[in-house]
Every structure is written in structure tokens, then in C-alpha cells.
Amino acid sequence: MARGRYALFKSPEKWTDSQHQRAEMLFSLYPDLREAYRLSQELRTIFNKRSAKDSARLNLARWYNRVADSGFKSFNTIAATFYEHSDEILNFFDNRSTNASAESINSKIKAFRAKLHGVNDTKFFIFRLCNIYA
Numbered sequence: 001m002a003r004g005r006y007a008l009f010k011s012p013e014k015w016t017d018s019q020h021q022r023a024e025m026l027f028s029l030y031p032d033l034r035e036a037y038r039l040s041q042e043l044r045t046i047f048n049k050r051s052a053k054d055s056a057r058l059n060l061a062r063w064y065n066r067v068a069d070s071g072f073k074s075f076n077t078i079a080a081t082f083y084e085h086s087d088e089i090l091n092f093f094d095n096r097s098t099n100a101s102a103e104s105i106n107s108k109i110k111a112f113r114a115k116l117h118g119v120n121d122t123k124f125f126i127f128r129l130c131n132i133y134a
Contacts (some may be wrong), residue, residue, distance in 0.1 A: 008037055011044065011093065032072075039058055039067060053093040108133055 004026045007019035015023065032115035046059045060082065067079040082089060092098065112129060119125040 011041060023116070035070055036072060036075070039072070041069060042066065053090050053092065056093045057090055105133065
């Protein structure tokens with residue numbers, strides 16, 4: 001069972017023969033695990049497909065329905081979060097870009113600010129920040 005969990009992090013196409021056997025054994029012993037894996041793979045597929053924003057919205061709505069039918073509380077929480085932030089999440093399908101670069105800049109600014117231990121002159125702080133990271 002310990003080795004079988006690594007197969008659950010991959011898509012079935014990337015499984016080795018031994019991972020395929022372990023996954024089948026796990027899924028036969030734990031049918032709920034098969035259903036949870038299927039739901040997670042369906043969500044992964046929605047984001048990996050090169051689809052338009054409207055078709056992605058429809059696919060996510062279908063996924064919400066399958067999650068509601070499954071009865072998994074953890075997936076209901078995920079689906080509720082996706083539903084609440086669906087407009088922002090669906091913006092990914094416009095040009096398939098994330099906010100990773102903005103998050104990277106934010107972490108660099110936080111690290112820079114932590115090194116200075118309090119800034120009295122805000123203009124000078126922004127000046128130094130622009131010179132280092134611009």
C-alpha cells in the first residue's frame with residue numbers, strides 16, 4: 001500500500017507496469033479510492049485540455065455535479081471553493097497563464113522587506129526595490 005500511493009499522484013498513462021498492478025489492487029480493495037482518483041483525474045483533464053473558456057465552464061459544471069453525486073466531503077469543499085472563485089479560475093483558459101510570476105515577485109518583496117527590518121523612507125525603499133528587481 002505504501003508504494004501504491006505514488007501511482008495515485010500520476011495519470012494512468014504514466015504508470016509503470018508495477019504501478020498499474022498496485023493501483024488495480026488498491027482500487028479492488030478500496031472502491032472509494034477509485035472514485036476519488038477518477039474525480040481528481042477528471043479535474044486534471046479539464047485544465048490540461050486546450051479548451052475555450054465556455055467549454056471549460058461547462059466541463060467544470062459537470063464535474064461539480066459528479067462531485068455532488070459522489071458524496072465525498074473533501075471534494076465538496078474543493079468544488080465549493082472552485083464555484084466561489086470560478087470567474088478568476090476560468091480566466092486561466094483565456095491565455096492559459098497563471099499568477100505564478102506575480103506570486104514570485106510578492107515573495108521577493110517580502111524577503112527584501114524582511115531583510116530591512118522596518119523602513120522609514122518609503123520612497124527610498126521603492127527606489128531600491130525597483131533597482132534590484134526591475
